[in-house]
Amino acid sequence: MYDTQSVKQTKTINLAPLGKKVLSGAIQMAYFLAGIGLLIAGYMLTAVFVKDLPSLAQIGETMKTLWSNPYYENSPSDRGIINLIISSLVRVGSGFILGAAIAIPLGVLIGSVPVLKKIIDPVVQLLRPVSPLAWFPIGLTVFKSAEPATVFIILITALWPTVINTAFGVGTLPKDFKNVARVFRFTPAQYVFKVLFPFALPHIITGLRISFGIAWMVIVAAEMLSGKSGIGFYVWDAWNALDLSKVICAILIIGVTGLLFDRFFGFLERKVSYV
Amino acid sequence: MLMTQTPLEPLIPLRFDRNGTPTLDIDHVHKSFGNYVALEDVSLQIWPGEFVSLIGHSGCGKSTLLNLISGLENPTQGMVRLNGQQIEGPGPDRAMVFQNYSLLPWMTVTQNVLEALRAAAPQLSNLERKERVESFLKMVGLWQHKSKRPAELSGGMKQRVAIARAFAIHPQVLLLDEPFGALDAITKGNLQEELLNMWQLEAEPVKGQEDQPSQKKNVVMVTHDIDEAIYLSDRIVVMSNGPKARIHQIIEVNLERPRSKAQLVDDPEYLRLKAQLLALLSVELAHHD
Ligand SMILES: Nc1ncnc2c1ncn2[C@@H]1O[C@H](COP(=O)(O)OP(=O)(O)O)[C@@H](O)[C@H]1O
Ligand SMILES: [Mg+2]
Numbered sequence: 001m002y003d004t005q006s007v008k009q010t011k012t013i014n015l016a017p018l019g020k021k022v023l024s025g026a027i028q029m030a031y032f033l034a035g036i037g038l039l040i041a042g043y044m045l046t047a048v049f050v051k052d053l054p055s056l057a058q059i060g061e062t063m064k065t066l067w068s069n070p071y072y073e074n075s076p077s078d079r080g081i082i083n084l085i086i087s088s089l090v091r092v093g094s095g096f097i098l099g100a101a102i103a104i105p106l107g108v109l110i111g112s113v114p115v116l117k118k119i120i121d122p123v124v125q126l127l128r129p130v131s132p133l134a135w136f137p138i139g140l141t142v143f144k145s146a147e148p149a150t151v152f153i154i155l156i157t158a159l160w161p162t163v164i165n166t167a168f169g170v171g172t173l174p175k176d177f178k179n180v181a182r183v184f185r186f187t188p189a190q191y192v193f194k195v196l197f198p199f200a201l202p203h204i205i206t207g208l209r210i211s212f213g214i215a216w217m218v219i220v221a222a223e224m225l226s227g228k229s230g231i232g233f234y235v236w237d238a239w240n241a242l243d244l245s246k247v248i249c250a251i252l253i254i255g256v257t258g259l260l261f262d263r264f265f266g267f268l269e270r271k272v273s274y275v
Numbered sequence: 276m277l278m279t280q281t282p283l284e285p286l287i288p289l290r291f292d293r294n295g296t297p298t299l300d301i302d303h304v305h306k307s308f309g310n311y312v313a314l315e316d317v318s319l320q321i322w323p324g325e326f327v328s329l330i331g332h333s334g335c336g337k338s339t340l341l342n343l344i345s346g347l348e349n350p351t352q353g354m355v356r357l358n359g360q361q362i363e364g365p366g367p368d369r370a371m372v373f374q375n376y377s378l379l380p381w382m383t384v385t386q387n388v389l390e391a392l393r394a395a396a397p398q399l400s401n402l403e404r405k406e407r408v409e410s411f412l413k414m415v416g417l418w419q420h421k422s423k424r425p426a427e428l429s430g431g432m433k434q435r436v437a438i439a440r441a442f443a444i445h446p447q448v449l450l451l452d453e454p455f456g457a458l459d460a461i462t463k464g465n466l467q468e469e470l471l472n473m474w475q476l477e478a479e480p481v482k483g484q485e486d487q488p489s490q491k492k493n494v495v496m497v498t499h500d501i502d503e504a505i506y507l508s509d510r511i512v513v514m515s516n517g518p519k520a521r522i523h524q525i526i527e528v529n530l531e532r533p534r535s536k537a538q539l540v541d542d543p544e545y546l547r548l549k550a551q552l553l554a555l556l557s558v559e560l561a562h563h564d
Contacts, residue, residue: 176373176375176377177377177379179347179371179373179377180373180377180379180391182346182347182364182365183345183347183365183369183370183371184365184367184370184390184391184394184395184440184444185365185366185367185394185395186390186394187394190390190393190394194379194382194390195379198379198381198382199381201381272381274380274381274424274426275380275426
């Protein structure tokens with residue numbers, strides 16, 4: 001009897017949040033537009049003093065050219081914008097996936113074996129603040145080629161946030177859940193896949209989200225360093241040709257791409273959240 | 276203490292055979308956490324089919340005693356035996372309904388029960404497990420909520436999932452830690468009936484396990500509620516205050532089953548027991564601080 005009551009209640013309140021969602025969406029959009037407006041105003045103000053900055057019209061024109069033929073492929077240093085982004089994303093993706101493949105098991109180990117935490121934690125703390133670019137010479141020495149060395153930088157970048165967040169997620173599994181697994185005699189596989197992993201998953205995804213964000217930031221510098229064709233190399237190339245409106249277009253495109261991926265990870269986070 | 280050492284009380288007609296091997300034998304158990312001595316020299320035998328309640332002031336070590344029986348904790352001294360065998364750790368012959376439900380929040384109601392059953396009864400086929408989950412969820416009236424996650428359930432509903440999960444594995448001993456503590460009177464009353472039904476029903480031979488001898492099931496329940504303890508139990512174990520808590524007294528509840536709450540209200544034996552427990556808890560064991 002007490003059930004039917006709660007069922008009815010959830011049914012009646014279903015309509016209200018819809019209106020609220022539309023409203024809060026509209027408010028968010030307004031804030032977003034206000035922010036963009038501020039950004040443009042700031043740019044225009046700066047451009048008054050710094051004469052070399054391209055005008056908004058020039059930037060718009062360049063953007064149009066970029067997107068009018070985004071897939072062309074003339075030479076390694078002359079490619080369409082989509083191809084450039086894809087090159088960079090493939091690098092970031094490979095480094096990120098390899099990094100995650102190392103970071104998640106490592107984080108699980110650190111989080112569940114206290115001795116390992118004591119041993120590995122100082123190493124993580126020592127290496128984490130190092131700029132990933134400092135690893136480039138090591139990568140070149142090991143792999144003898146710029147392409148894998150670039151992926152290696154991304155791998156190192158992507159490692160730390162995922163290791164730390166996974167270890168935290170695994171290490172904070174509440175005693176209550178452990179007790180459930182013990183009392184009902186869960187098998188080791190059940191413990192890992194039905195208890196430990198689902199509990200830690202939101203933390204792991206958060207780690208991956210941060211890792212990917214930093215990796216995407218670092219790819220620009222890495223490609224400048226390695227001279228490998230991609231969106232970072234494009235920025236460097238445009239700067240050498242003194243084409244600042246291309247640089248600004250690239251900045252915007254890098255930003256939007258990063259934002260889209262961040263939103264995607266945010267969506268995953270909500271998907272695996274259980275509260 | 277004295278009563279546990281003299282298993283046969285000649286004047287009271289006993290519903291249980293208190294000879295042979297007790298289901299649970301808590302034998303001179305001490306439990307310390309660091310320097311803090313939670314339990315000191317606790318001995319208690321629980322006989323097949325018995326429903327025993329543990330009552331006592333908060334912090335006296337009731338949950339600790341339940342954890343020792345479940346095997347989640349080990350005694351510092353002494354031992355706990357189940358059917359004559361020393362308890363080495365948790366096992367599917369004992370199931371627990373945790374004080375805070377402890378459902379796994381990322382699983383649906385069905386998955387929570389099914390996963391426990393998968394672990395505790397690996398000999399069953401998938402179909403048998405599904406059928407059993409269905410029958411127990413129906414029994415606690417949650418079948419129509421089977422696909423919900425714990426976050427979508429009320430406290431009473433979560434409690435019933437926890438009870439269904441524990442009972443579905445057909446444990447010989449059911450351990451309940453303040454199972455109805457936070458519930459309103461109506462929900463509590465309903466769940467008590469469901470608990471009694473399942474406790475009695477457990478004595479039936481289990482479908483698919485007819486070859487095994489049907490075993491009388493035991494319940495050990497921690498409660499703060501005197502009325503609940505009398506209504507449900509065969510014996511009520513009153514613990515003294517911690518630290519160094521002991522068994523202060525064991526009270527026999529000699530009331531015919533099935534009991535009716537309406538009739539108990541003016542049953543002289545019920546009133547006597549209630550007065551006795553009240554006096555114990557609020558005078559003899561009152562906190563002096
Ligand atoms: N894991 C533990 N570590 C330290 N002290 C504990 C632990 N578990 C229980 N205690 C202490 O033992 C005493 C009894 O606790 P508990 O069994 O939970 O009491 P109850 O269930 O009767 O309220 C309390 O003083 C509590 O603080
Ligand atoms: Mg307790």
